[in-house]
Amino acid sequence: MHENSVSSPRSQGHLAIITAPLAGHLNPAQVLAGALIDRGWRVSVVHVDEARRFITHPAVHFSGLPRGAAPALEPYLATLVEPSGPIRLTRMIRATAAMTDRLLTEAPAVLERIGATAVLADAVEPAGPLIARKLDLPFAVAVTGLPLLREADVPPPFLGWRYRADAVGRFRNRSGYAVTDWLMRPVTRVLNARRRDWGLTPEGKLPCIQIAQCPQGLDYPRRDVPPGFFYGSPWRAEETDDFHAPNDPRPLVFCSLGTLQGSRRALFATMAEACARVGARAVIGHGGGLSVAEEAGLPGDPLVRAFWPQAAVLRRCSAAILHGGFNSVLDALAAGVPIVALPIGFEQPGTAARLVRIGAARMLSPRRLSVRTLADALQDVMVRPSYRAAARSIAAEIAGGGGADRAAAAITAALASPA
Known part of the structure; x- marks a missing residue:
């Protein structure tokens, strides 16, 4: 206006x-x-x-x-x-x-x-x-x-x-x-x-x-x-859009690199393949950084869009793979979702370190990342209950904030x- x-x-x-x-x-x-x-x-x-x-x-x-x-x-x-x-x-x-x-x-x-x-x-x-x-x-x-x-x-x-x-x-x-x-x-x-x-x-x-x-x-x-x-x-507006999860028995994993880093196609491909390796399906939000052809070429049968109703998606996910951007991290924690953090820059490493300290995340370097390493970390946060418990503890604080x-x-x- x-x-x-x-x-x-x-x-x-x-x-x-x-x-x-x-x-x-x-x-x-x-x-x-x-x-x-x-x-x-x-x-x-x-x-x-x-x-x-x-x-x-x-x-x-x-x-x-x-x-x-x-x-x-x-x-x-x-x-x-x-x-x-x-x-x-x-x-x-x-x-x-x-x-x-x-x-x-x-x-x-x-x-x-x-x-x-x-x-x-x-x-x-x-x-x-x-x-x-x-x-x-x-x-x-x-x-x-x-x-x-x-x-x-x-x-x-x-x-x-x-x-x-x-x-x-x-x-x-x-x-x-x-x-x-x-x-x-x-x-x-x-x-x-x-x-x-x-x-x-x-x-x-x-x-x-x-x-x-x-x-x-x-x-x-x-x-x-x-x-x-x-x-x-978090300062969030109520989302009017909902997310209708596909009729698929695989657990969902939300994958995002925020609005600035969404053109990193190779990193999204590693995420999608790691999700597939642990029997999950990636839900990728690239913020407009990928072309239609790049979306179609991602492995592992991911769900891909520029933008998703993020809070609604996260409520239906078993984990999230994030770059450590603060808004996405807060949304994942508000949903009680454990995280694999791949910090790229700015304050993302500091945010990831705090997530690790409270037990809600694993942190990996995106510069030295293999599908196997990411899949192992993702499997860990999805299977071990302590990660989700730590995320839910912050979710309770957020709910009363x-x-x-x-x-x-x-x-x-x-x-x-x-x-």
Whole structure:
């Protein structure tokens, strides 16, 4: 919906959402936005104009940044799907820094023009809090993935290190954070330059609230959770589509690599063949990454679509093979389904390591993966009851977490009294 649409008649104010221009962040953000609209907020997503295509909620407005001379989104997305390696990581961080810089340059004027009275900033996009500080607006932080809270006992969320609350673990974590800081220098330079230009201190005011999709039981133990940070449960809309399982005695296994990595045909073929080897049938969602011919060529008689009603499918599955994307992981856990995790990048290794720690998953490297290795891990999580029991334990926490409604109520209460 465009910014000149009719706003809610019982307005709390105009909330501007600043997040990453990715479906994995914008989809849960829109569900949260819907719950905020129900509480009287007018909500606008602010980003590069090409991100408009991700906005599907009929009551969520979109306000684009001024059009640049060249497309901004497609080159950025291209850096996220390049093969893993140091060159890819460097390009991705530089592209992220450029996107943050553009938001810092252009978004403040957009927020002033639309009359924003508060900001909801995704934790992965540091431009949001800084823009709120420049405009002296109250702001909340939405944590769509793993909590980005630095703590001595907890490794950086982008690393698949296990939890160690001892001197060795803390030394290792310090090294991990030091390397992370070094790699993220392009982003840090952008932020520091803008703080100087705007006369802001590095500390600044804190968000009114930080609220996460992540259930506390999934995260590593923490000693120093800051005031105003709250764990929660997934922000999901109720699906209108159902999944009619085929008349087939074979157990079903949901297989997904998310929306960015869905073109990895060879990895999907390994999944489908591994499922067939253990007597299961793969249900593959590739997010539009495969052609019709590539779909037809997958082994093992899988069920294949670009998109499935994911929650409905998972309720009928015996296991899931996932890349560790946070939304898919939460959906599988909400259904009490054990997981074989194949983390590719971003915070996926950290998510997979947490799944292993709670006993809900096996983790394998997608770069050194054979059909036999994957089939053995899949058989293990399907047969051993402890994996499903661990997933169901988190499912119970998710069921009582309140989802987007509880998150929206907490955000509304916090922004109503920002002091």
